[in-house]
Amino acid sequence: MASLSSSVLCGIMALLLWMPLGWLINRRLGFGRDLAAPLAPVMGWATQSAVSLALSSLTGFSTGTIFASAAIVAGLAFILPRKQTEFESNERSAAPRAGLALFAMAATVACLPAAAILPKFIDGGVILAGPIFDHAKIALIDEMLRSGVPPANPFFAADGGHGRVSYYYLWHFSAAELARLCGATGWEADIGLSWFSGFASLMTLAGFALRFSGDRLPAFLAVLFSVMGSLRPILIGIFGDEPLHAFLKHGSGLAGWLFQTSWSPHHVTAAACVLVAVFLLAELAGRPTIFGTLVIALLLAAGFESSVWVGGITLGLCGIAIAALVLRRTGAKQRVLFAITCIAAALTALLLSFPLVSAQLHEGAARGSLPITIHAAPVLGVLFPPAWRQTLDIPAYWLVLLPLEFPLIFIPGLVGLRRIVRFGHEDEQREHLGWAFTVLGFGSLGCSWLLLSTVGDNNDLGWRAILPGLFVLTIASAIAVSHWLRGLNVRRYAFAAVIVVIAFVGALPDTWHNITGNLFGHMTASARAFAESPALWAAVRSHTNAETRIANNPAYLQEVTPWPVNISWALLSDRRSCFAGNELAIAFASLPTQERLDISSLFLRVFDGTGSAEDVTRLYRDYGCRAAVVTSQDGAWNHDPFATSKFFRLVQVEEGKWRIYVAADTDATDAPQAQK
Structure with a gap:
């Protein structure tokens, strides 16, 4: 049975392995004090893990390859030439630091999804929480500890032999790294890495809230808003279960940070990689460097190898639009260089990810059907005739479902996007950054709206593709609400703040349900x-x-x-x-x-x-x-x-x-x- 002490040790090892490396990379890229530390966890994890998986595939998975990959990334940071970036040379002395309180808050909140994977000991028995269902992939972590990479398929092999894994397993490989370093089991490493992934993603949101607002309050609000749930439970309490589900389809599958990190932390980590990659791409558009291009490639590879839905399909579609937007807004002299940067980063990421790309193509061919189709997300219930329902579902996604599932994020986030878009209005070099995040936000929501995965019984693509958009809207919502709270003496801001308070209170029942479910588990006769x-x-x-x-x-x-x-x-x-x-x-x-x-x-x-x-x-x-x-x-x-x-x-x-x-x-x- 998984031990709490070993799980904590894995979390500490994750911090020691990836935080310093990420901070070094960020400083070499020229990140200011508002971003260097907050983005360090996800940056260190993405770069080291992507290199380590490639190296382990060539030389074997061992403690030596873990440290060698970290040393390679750190060495490249010092060896590769880099130019002084604009956001380094003009770093504002007034830019706020994240502060220990913000790190402590994110670390504490990250314990909530990690708790879902811990066994709960009761008198004479052990119970589990619901999200452990999706952590059956722990068998894959144990397989990598036994046989290395690429791993055998522990779930099935047609002839009982080695088999092949077509799943995107970089996140689980990272858990195997922690298990190897700490002498832990796959289950314990999964718990430790789930905590670290929650912490890293929250600090990514907080860091960008700091960057776009220049204020600490939005960073704290971004962490708080990430935990909040849906309005469904309180509406069921008011109207009853049957009337509500006659109007709305029972269960959309869409959920916020807490639910998604509890169930599938690898998708959440991929979404954090997507945000950082888009940020780097926009910031370095007019001043690309060899090292910056390599880091973008590693982020792209890590995002894809952890989630085909988020780092592959969603980023692929949004990335084309973002690249076209940035290219149009970039000066004529820099356009060719920027295009070369995009192509070089994409090809390098493809080279690093090729074994998993090949496996995904093989899987699609073996299943004999296209894994993705276009279909509007179902929203409305049986109260609406089927002939009308499919048509009405199209606007209902935006007008009903998103405000219902994300009451503290969606509407305030749309308002806050205006402030993000205007982030660089005084600096033409930065103006496209806000637009890039806005395109990513709407593009991500659009993928969840219209794309349907047909691989399994559930629409995993729709459920996970929404994550980058939710992250952008969480940042924007935190900025908008912070602005409203600081302007309570103004009547219109006071009204907006009241609406936010109502949404906050309405989301509490679902939030409490998710938290208590993670902490106390699911009692059964077994x-x-x-x-x-x-x-x-x-x-x-x-x-x-x-x-x-x-x-x-x-x-x-x-x-x-x-x-x-x-x-x-x-x-x-x-x-x-x-x-x-x-x-x-x-x-x-x-x-x-x-x-x-x-x-x-x-x-x-x-x-x-x-x-x-x-x-x-x-x-x-x-x-x-x-x-x-x-x-x-x-x-x-x-x-x-x-x-x-x-x-x-x-x-x-x-x-x-x-x-x-x-x-x-x-x-x-x-x-x-x-x-x-």
């Missing part, structure tokens, strides 16, 4: 059985090696999470599965839908006790299962098809709890005789 899982998987490891693929019930302890997933295996086994379950196969197995469902049905009936001898043979022959675990919670406990199979032999029995089988042709020295 809490005691889950607490015994570490002993089960320790026994399995004693009879298998790192390359053994294990068959266990994909539905084992599925009620531990709000949605069914093979979470006990993912968090605790430290071994590969021959089929980890339908939910994980959607993301990690390049299978046509019907084939995936057929395989899922095969494994489920074997472990519910209705499988045949031929079914067990298929597990061994077709899917490379070389070990199997049957527990007392499985229907197969009383109708065990492995007991009569010639392909498996029993090696351990824990009376009333589990049986462990290994392949009959396994060397006896590798699998001890049956134990009781």
Whole structure:
């Protein structure tokens, strides 16, 4: 089970590894005191991780490559030539520093999403919070610790062999780095990196709020607003569940920083990379440097390799518009140089990311369908006739859904964007920066509005593509609200402040629900059985090696999470599965839908006790299962098809709890005789 102390150690190691490196890079780029420290976490993480993954793929994953990659980035910062930038030479002496209080606030708030991944110990059992469902990817972190990079596919391989991972796994590789340095498990490293990712993204928002406003208050407000939730719960309390959901579709999937960081911190980190990359691109447009171009390339690579949806599709579409805008607003003499900078950064990022780009293309071809289509986000409910609903959904996204889901961010943010656009009105060199952020904001919201991913059952693209836009609007909203609060003596500002207070109060129930859910978890009847899982998987490891693929019930302890997933295996086994379950196969197995469902049905009936001898043979022959675990919670406990199979032999029995089988042709020295 994950240890709090080891998780904290991983968080501290993340700070020590990436903060100083990021600060060095930022100072060499000429960042002022309002940005150098706040952007240090995400800058250090992005540059070191992108280089480390490439280096580890060539030389092997080790402690040496972790430190060597950091040394390479630091060395390039000193070796590569750079010109004095305009924002360095004209740094304003009055520019505010972030201050320890802001860092402390961001570090404290970042504990909220990290808490969602911690196990919650109760009398005789262990419970988990809902977001742990999406952290089943911890199995990928453990796989990299065992086999290095590129990792084998721990979730499924068609022939039971090595397999290939087509997922964007840079963030999980970074967690493996922390685990390697701290001697921690993948679960503990995931907790530590989730905290660091929350901290880094919050400081990115705070840093840009400082830069665009020249004031500390918006930076604190940006951190506060990031936690706030939706108006849905309070509207349900006022109007009732059925009337509201007749008007609105039940659950949009869109959510703010707290929810998204709890569930998918890699997408949030990619969004922070996108903001910093756009900032650098705009700031260096008229004065590009070799080092600045390299840093942009590393940010682009890190964003893509952590989230295809955010750092790939969203940034790709928005980046074209931003580059065209900046190019048009750049002086004639600098246009060619700026175009060369963009092309060089893009090609370098593509070179660094090519293994993952190739894997994504292979996955799309294997699935046999386009992964993205154009479809307006569904908003309205059954109260509206289907023929009208699809048309009305188009404006309802902007007029209803976004104000409802992001009450403290959307409308004040639109007002605040005007101040961001005017950020450089006294300096022609900086004027395009505000426009670049505005294009990114609306472009990101537009991607979430009209693009639909077809890879899985959910629109992951729409849910994650909105993140850069939310970040921009959070910064803008904090600036606008700060301006209103400081002008309370003016009637119009007082009215605006009252509206903000109403939105704040309305969002509190959802905010409280998210926080308490993360802290206290989801109580289930399987809490005691889950607490015994570490002993089960320790026994399995004693009879298998790192390359053994294990068959266990994909539905084992599925009620531990709000949605069914093979979470006990993912968090605790430290071994590969021959089929980890339908939910994980959607993301990690390049299978046509019907084939995936057929395989899922095969494994489920074997472990519910209705499988045949031929079914067990298929597990061994077709899917490379070389070990199997049957527990007392499985229907197969009383109708065990492995007991009569010639392909498996029993090696351990824990009376009333589990049986462990290994392949009959396994060397006896590798699998001890049956134990009781």
